Amino acid sequence: MPYVNIKVTREGGPDGAGPSAAQKAQLIKGVTDLLQDILGKSPATTFVVIDAVALDDWGIGGLPVQDYRAQAR
Template sequence: MPYVNIQVTREGVTPAQKAELIAGVTQLLVRVLDKQPATTHVVIQEIELDNWGVGGLPVPEFRKQAAS
């Protein structure tokens, strides 16, 4: 029973995009590992930008520095 956790920043990922991710990851596991779609679990977590860090900084600060 595969379990895949996809984490993205909360920046407007649409329900259609989430459905496409779920279908795509499921099909990848079917094709590569011969897993059954009925027992494949895909979870998408949306993380607030302040709770995501890059380069030792929260994403908003990292982006400010990268833009300057």
């Protein structure tokens, strides 16, 4: 019974809320299909959860993501 948790930042999408409902549906189907194709897992028992995280709650390399991106430019 696979459980996959996808975390993305809340940017882009409708109203800056992260991926749209259509994009989330594509992610769910794609991950489910991948687990079925590669590991033979049943789609009926595959769980995919998508969490849209506020940009302020995301960090990379010891920095808030916005600061990290500013340094990378």
